[in-house]
Amino acid sequence: MSDVPPTRMNQQIFKGKKKAAEGGHKLLKKKADALKVKFRDYAKAIAETKQSMSGDSASAYFSLTQAEYAAGNFKQKVAEGSMTARLRVGAGVDNVAGVKLPVFTKYETGAAADNQSLGLVGGGKKIQNVREKFTDLLEKLIKYVFAMFLSVRSLLSVMEVLCCAVL
Numbered sequence: 001m002s003d004v005p006p007t008r009m010n011q012q013i014f015k016g017k018k019k020a021a022e023g024g025h026k027l028l029k030k031k032a033d034a035l036k037v038k039f040r041d042y043a044k045a046i047a048e049t050k051q052s053m054s055g056d057s058a059s060a061y062f063s064l065t066q067a068e069y070a071a072g073n074f075k076q077k078v079a080e081g082s083m084t085a086r087l088r089v090g091a092g093v094d095n096v097a098g099v100k101l102p103v104f105t106k107y108e109t110g111a112a113a114d115n116q117s118l119g120l121v122g123g124g125k126k127i128q129n130v131r132e133k134f135t136d137l138l139e140k141l142i143k144y145v146f147a148m149f150l151s152v153r154s155l156l157s158v159m160e161v162l163c164c165a166v167l
Helices: 008-071 075-080 124-166
Strands: 087-096 099-108
Touching (some): 099 124
């Protein structure tokens, strides 16, 4: 800088460089703010899902105990059935301020459950209740573990780089 002659042309060049640097800083700041907002949303969703999962898991396992009491031990019959998945997890990408975050969704394969006749002798309603509660618990588990954990981990790594660049 000391070997640059103080002319009007050099002053204009440095004003342009300063303006470009300020614009770049402003864009990085906006990107960091958008990522911070998304991170807060994820953190809130994680807390809510985690809170509801504890009650739902207790409820699901209690309904399993009720069904075993009403229908007897049906775990062997379930294990003997075909093991085609009725629910699967699909992966996608969400773009937040130029940062690609993993997004996971649940979709049904359309495979018919072959153990629909389970509980015809007794406890059919209880077994259906167990199926519904564990399906709900699985949806929340997908939301909590896959979507939130991986997205937050990606966000934190990008935010760390951005915050160092902005400061």
